[in-house]
Amino acid sequence: MTTVSQAATDPHSWLRGQSRWSYFEIAFWVIALLPFYFFPTYLTLASQIAITALFAISVDLVLGYAGIITLGHAMFFGLGAYAAGLITKAGWGEPLTGLVFAGAFAALIGFLTSFIIVRVRHLALIMITLGLGFLTLELANAMSWLTGGADGLRGVDVWPIFGWFEFDLWGYTAYSYSLIVLFLGVVAARRIVHSAFGLSLRGVRENLTRMPAIGSPYRFHLQKIYTISAALAGVAGALLTQTTETVSLETLSFQRSADIVVMLILGGTGRLYGGIIGAIIFMVARDQLSGMNPQYWYFWIGLLLMAVILVMPNGILGGLSRLAGRRS
Amino acid sequence: MVKKIVVALAMGFGLAGGANAQETVKIGVIVPYSGPFADAGNQLDAGIELYIQQHGDEVAGKKIEIIRKDTGGPSPDVAKRLAQELVVRDGVDILAGFALTPEALGAADVATQAEKLMVVMNAATSVVTEMSPYIVRTSVTIPQVNYPFGKWAYESGVTQAYTLVADYGPGHDAEQSFARGFTEAGGEIIGADNTPVANPDFSAYVQRVRGADPEAVYIFIPGGAQPAAIGKALAERGLTPPDTKIFGQGELTHPEALESMGENALGIITTFHYTLERDDPLNNEFVEAYREANDGRSPDLFSIGGYDGMHLIYEALKETEGDTSGDALVEAAKGMSWDSPRGPMSIDPETRDVVQTVYIREVQEVDGVLQNVIIDEIPNVKDPLHGADE
């Protein structure tokens, strides 16, 4: 009751209230540390889950918060991955600057394509993101002198983090590194969605025509979030390059674009943690099922997806929060 | 430094794990069992399975245990992670499989760091074996079959040719090695086109070839549905032997493609390291057993790569008397030679790459069935790129 009246009087304090860290979130990050102690042989998987989760958050920013449904976001993931790989081939293997470089490069391309993106909606928007994704993939394939083409980029050499922490076989460094970057990504994304800018994005999502009427420059807002999202996706791609020292065309593929949307919907859109939960469930299920049944595991994944939709139409987080009786 | 310590830790774990399971040799198989390359993975796996079925699962007093991992596509990052997990979690002694080049390249570092034998059973880009001193290949390389084929094509009387290859790494490799062999012998390439990797309809490209009216057209495309599609497009445009010779790598005339192309396939000449129809007791027995175990499906290049890969592992283990250290196994594999269903083959002690006979085959009708009939053999071919500058 009090929050409602506060919201009516002071929007800033309402936003502050929204952005407070909940116990659930704190618990989540504590749990994220458990693999170090309890599942040390799963750290490489955990690292790739953290990377995928960061990618899912970047998609959630545009899809869940701004209503831009995309089937081509792997384009930014892959561009970041290639940027991070190519900079090491050029002789600079320092990972942190590599991340920044890759994020900036993906952001630049994201900004350029955002001029197209904000001019279309609905099915045309989805299909244009898909088309741009495929064009990028074909371009990378055609430029095999630079990208290595279908064989992948060879000779990626990443220096130890801070000159000390080498990427080891067990994945201690990889998971620590990915988890910290994911955490920073979540902190940044929280700030964005709980700001006035974030609120105006939700306005765009809910009712596009009304936004200009209240003086909100919606196209500029959409371009801004699209660019930020591209940067985050690029950082995720760069993380994959740096932790695995491989880059391939697969990072740009439609499969990756589609999978990430599937994981996001599975976890629940517009909740930030939905993408993380979706990535965890999808990838752990995939790992376990394909371990048991390498040939037909995706049968069970398919059943899982169908069952989740029938039981929890708003994704797993949506279903849980309804069960818990909490308002999202 | 830290890397060394962790590797030491990993090795320690492996030994500790080995103590209670001393009698087993664990082999981690990494291939795409699902996704667009699922067929490659499954055929390769069937080759492995057949070898174990025929030769028992015990070697040098140890039991062979296979752990299968699915990459789901050409995903080097997943392949690398799976290799890491196989080493640190499952404690495997040998890494194997690797149907696709990027996946082999991704996992190569793991083999080096963990000092495990890595048997590449398909990935066919030359450079793969150079990525780690622990890699041994039992399949083929694209230049290995196409470079001598280019020479052979010129010697068979063709002086100019058009090349039509899929626009990706293996396609470019094939085009370059065929063209090199062909032009070095004196031939001329009068035109070259690239087709998209996932190309459903070839009519436009075939029409271009027709416009150039070459004596021969050389084709490289991925297996699957494309060989039949391009075969039919060629026939529709009237580009058929003997007026226009059609050259290609063996995938072009795999059994399903032949069935689908029908008479249009007659006269196509291909180069390959494995020929299903080669009349040889060892091969006949292999093919029969394979079909029996796989609902009548015939073995292909993936199957033979997996089969011979297992042979190499078994023989290497016998020679080391069960010692599974990477160095010992690689040493045992170097220079190994044997008679495979594909014919005589060996492992080059210098490059750890496969040395084998290249077969030139022509599609002919034998007893009412279309077959790849061997019309020439080039023995003891090495990959021409190793040692040469790229």
Added chain:
Amino acid sequence: MVGNLVIVIFDGLAFGMLLFVLSVGLSVTLGLMNFVNLAHGAFAMLGGYLAIVAMRQLGLPFLAALPVAFLGAALISVLFERALFRRLYRADALNQVLFTIGLVFVAAASAAYLFGTGQQPIQLPGYLQGVVEIGGMRFGVYRMFLIVVALAITVLLVLGLDYTRFGAQVRASVDNQRAAQGLGLNVDTIFAVTFAVGSGLAGLGGALAIEMVGLDPSFGFHYLVYVLIVVSVGGLGSIAGSFVAAVVLGVCDVAGKYFVPEIGSFLIYLLLVGILFVRPQGLFGKR
């Protein structure tokens, strides 16, 4: 040169017709029922495998296998519609996406389990093979057959929707579902029949596609992209739109590859982005 151009257009037309048969059903269900059915490609794959079974196991000739593919896919799709999809008509589009993608996974795994991961070759009857030579130009018989079949389907669909009682009921239900229900129309049944016809056509397309592009368990996923491109470029719910889009894409793709092969693999996506940027509602779309 003129001869080459004619041949290129003919080949492109035939490929476009294949895309049309594969996609028209989705255009109808998406446009008329607002149901995002990404499993459409899976029904096409189902049709393909049904045709294979009909020819191999039952020994039916190719032409008899085509109706089997159509009816089989229609029948099975309507079972899914009644049992599952119906619950999702009012759901969020994202839920429909996830559910039907799940179905694609299940379908692909089932196909791999039942038929193996390899290609499924078929042998056409002699009268559909070979070429007809007219004025020195060689026209593939099967491509001609495809064009004829697709034209027949287009005519039947347009006539059926515009001139039959059922067509009028479909249009009425779409325009205003509640009013139609109030007038005593059984909207449920109308949707189910529409869905069955749409999926049946996909199944027919899958069977027709085997000869041109092959069939394996990844078909449903792989051709989904092409189908979506045709539907979005054509405009939702428009049969004529899908037809024109399929022709434009097919002809431009083949002609582009012939004249500028360097950009062959980019063409279809460049067309997609270009057309939708200028006409976001698609060539014939109303919204």
